Amino acid sequence: MSLGALRPSPLVEQATERLREQITGGDWVVGTKLPGETSLAKSLGVGRSTVREALRALAGAGLVQPRQGSGVFVIATSPKEDWSTRLRRAAITDVYEVRMLVEVEAAQLAARRRTDEDLRALDVALARRRDAANASDAAFVDADIALHAAVVAAAHNPVLTGLFTEFVPVLRQRLGDLVELLDLRAGDPNHGDDGHAALVDAVARGDAEGAGRALGEELRRTLAQLRSL
Structure with missing residues (x-):
């Protein structure tokens, strides 16, 4: 799946939003393991550190969950509201x-x-x-x-x-x-x-x-x- 390279702006925010769209739009259903950081970084046209921060933000929103030694998995398709x-x-x-x-x-x-x-x-x-x-x-x-x-x-x-x-x-x-x-x-x-x-x-x-x-x-x-x- 090609996500499209991002503009050189607040990259973490853009990466977070692009990944969020894929999840809430149903491209990655609950239980799906996300591509690795290297693969996501290449698709988004950003560095791995940017992807890492974006995944952390998505985890904070209750959309994904990292599992030690297994990767990052989708656990919800709508963010939890504060x-x-x-x-x-x-x-x-x-x-x-x-x-x-x-x-x-x-x-x-x-x-x-x-x-x-x-x-x-x-x-x-x-x-x-x-x-x-x-x-x-x-x-x-x-x-x-x-x-x-x-x-x-x-x-x-x-x-x-x-x-x-x-x-x-x-x-x-x-x-x-x-x-x-x-x-x-x-x-x-x-x-x-x-x-x-x-x-x-x-x-x-x-x-x-x-x-x-x-x-x-x-x-x-x-x-x-x-x-x-």
């Missing part, structure tokens, strides 16, 4: 349902664990969200996410912080679309200010139940709007 990729492809309503679980718990923990520094950060984030009412939709969404991030940070749980960080790129894109599509700020440029102020106040007072309730109500309203689209 968490970030799954989030990007997920329905926004599904993302929001999980977001509610993460953030409501984070808000309750924040009310119990917040420090003076956390409270200052929340006050700053709320003020910046209000200032962004006079800015673009994109700036307002960024300020909104920053406030939510400050609440999560105040929970002092690195796992919750990590989960929320994974949500941020999806939230930024989808919330921007939602604000524009529903024209949410047409009548109220500082859309949702009362709910966010109640959230910050509950955290400051150490009211875990109130913090969870304030955030849950806000997210449920947004989720209802998303489901109405």
Whole structure:
């Protein structure tokens, strides 16, 4: 099978993509032993080290598996998806349902664990969200996410912080679309200010139940709007 020589560009990326195409396209079915490095290098017009790196990338994607003394074998015809990729492809309503679980718990923990520094950060984030009412939709969404991030940070749980960080790129894109599509700020440029102020106040007072309730109500309203689209 001739794969065709590659252009002198990022060769590893090109080699990886060319081999991936052969696997996902069905040219090499599951269980097939791939040609040796020398043969692949000749077909692709690259060095063996480039082929080796490409095979390592394909192994990381769950498509191939090297077997000591036997060679490299195809073990799947579709790459496994990492968490970030799954989030990007997920329905926004599904993302929001999980977001509610993460953030409501984070808000309750924040009310119990917040420090003076956390409270200052929340006050700053709320003020910046209000200032962004006079800015673009994109700036307002960024300020909104920053406030939510400050609440999560105040929970002092690195796992919750990590989960929320994974949500941020999806939230930024989808919330921007939602604000524009529903024209949410047409009548109220500082859309949702009362709910966010109640959230910050509950955290400051150490009211875990109130913090969870304030955030849950806000997210449920947004989720209802998303489901109405």
